[in-house]
Each structure stands twice: as C-alpha cells, then as structure tokens.
Amino acid sequence: MPELPEVETVARGLQKSIAGRRIVSVRLGKTDFIDDPAALELHLPGRQIEKVERYGKFMLLRLSPGLNSGDSENGDGASLLVHLGMTGQLAPSAAALPSAKHTHVWFELDDGRELRYTDPRRFGRMAYLTGAHLAEELTAFGADPLLVSAEEFASRVRSRNAQIKALLLDQSVLRGVGNIYADESLWRAKIHPMRRGTELSKKQTQMLRRVLQDVLRKAILARGSSISDFLDADGEPGEYQRHHRAYGREGKRCYRCGATIRRAIVAGRSSYFCPTCQPAPRTRKKGKRRRQARNG
DNA sequence: CGTTGAACCTGTTTGC
C-alpha cells in the first residue's frame, strides 16, 4: 500500500506529532516482522525520538543517545527503521483508547500517548539499528526519485535491458516507487511497461523522470493515495487516488485518447496502461503463432 | 543478467 508519497505523508505527520517525545516503554505482540525484538525492548526505553524522516519506503525514527552503559554505539545514529509493507500503519493514539485489531507494537510515550504499529498482513519490517549497521542497510538502495539528476536517472535506466516497469519497481535502482506511481508515470510518459530500459530514447527518459517527479510531488501534496485502507499518521485518507489515470482503471476509458485501459501482469505485478497511448514493444516470438519466417 | 513463480499473511471482492 504505501509508496513514497504515502510514507512521506506518514513521516511528516509523525515529525509533527511525536518528534521530541520520549519513549517510556515498549510492548510487543506478534514479532515475526521485527529483526530483533529484544533489541527494541532493551534499547528504546528512555530514548527521545529526535526526528522522523523518510528513506525510500522506509521511515527512520532518529533516536537520542542511549543512557545505558555498555552500549558502545550509543548516540551513533541509533534509529528505528520502519517499513509499512502493504498494510502497515504507524500512528499515535491516546493510551486509553482500545487498540485496533492487528496492532503488534505499542511505544508508550512520555505525554500519555502511545505510538502504535498496526499491520494485518505483517509484510512490514521493524529494526533497531545503530550507525554502521544502519549505513550498511541503506547502501542497498538506489537514488531518491525526487532528487535524482537527469543524468543519473538516464544512466540507471538506459543501461538496463529489463522491462521499464521492473526497473521502476526495483528499489536498488530508485528508492520509493511502487506499483501505483510506476503505472501513473508510465501512462503520463506514454511508455509501455514492457519496454526495455535500453530501448528508451533520451527524450523518453527525460520525460519519464519529469513526469515521475511531478506525479510524486503532487501525490505528496494530496497526502498520498488511499485505495482501500491507507491512512496517514492522523488517521486521514489521502486524496491522490482521484487523480489516477491508469492504476486501477481497467476497462475504463483513457483520459487522453478514449481507448480502453488494459491490465496485464508485468514484472509479476498488475500493470495498467493505455494500449493506444503506450504502444507495446514488438513482441518476442515466444512460440505460439509462427508469423514471419526467419532465416534468410 | 533477467524473468517467473512462489512464499510470507490476512482481509476483501468477485464469480459461479
């Protein structure tokens, strides 16, 4: 569910509502999505949440130096890394309110509230990481799509023979793009999701970066897309789903040309596109119909 | 190197 704009929305909300608060205690339910549950219970109590930021689809809760002695990496960029997976929600709540179903982590704060993590499918991830470990973790990711230069974007995309949809979803190429914003940007750039990176012209590549950034910025302004269950840190849905041009529009007409939006599985994911505006690449032979004779 | 499919887990929607 949460891609870059949704995670940015949650991170900004949390920065406003919980930055500066201290974690008093930690309570855990199911923990199979937590790297080292005991580390949370051991290291988080007493720490102040200094800042909440986004890194790709991750949230980084930057923590104050710990008071426990014996922890050689105290203060060394200690952070709580949170990935929302498909259905994760992280939001503060009055401690007295009942917890939603599938709430698995409660951080008691020093102002009487609790920061709660709820995640029905538990595809999310949570980890307490310090300095070197955190840095190492983050090196696996590619460029931030909002910051990437035209040159870097082009070199990352045009050097790869994979399908452009797969490249946009690959977090080691760009960090933060998911299924919705991949399809939305490809529709706007008029590029078929099965086109190869190597196949894109310089113009197309420039256009793709431009519209991707534009879509992401506008989606952030609209506080993300809520298809069925995304809620921000204030419990509010986003509005950007109203502006979707491709994603989820199978069978409806293309806003640009009126053709019928199609759905196909590309890179293992449902992909929505306009078959007219986004012409398909020449299909590989792949058995089936033997049209033209090859050999000459 | 690139693709595909399965797996992780729960809930909701769709189809017969």
Place this chain on the structure above:
DNA sequence: TGCAAACAGGTTCAAC
C-alpha cells in the same frame, strides 16, 4: 446464500 478463487499499495528467494 455459500464457498472458492482471485486479488491487494511490498519484498525476497529459488529455479531456470
């Protein structure tokens, strides 16, 4: 109405 299949904003891993 009932029940099974398909599908969901993500990631990872094995197999080819």
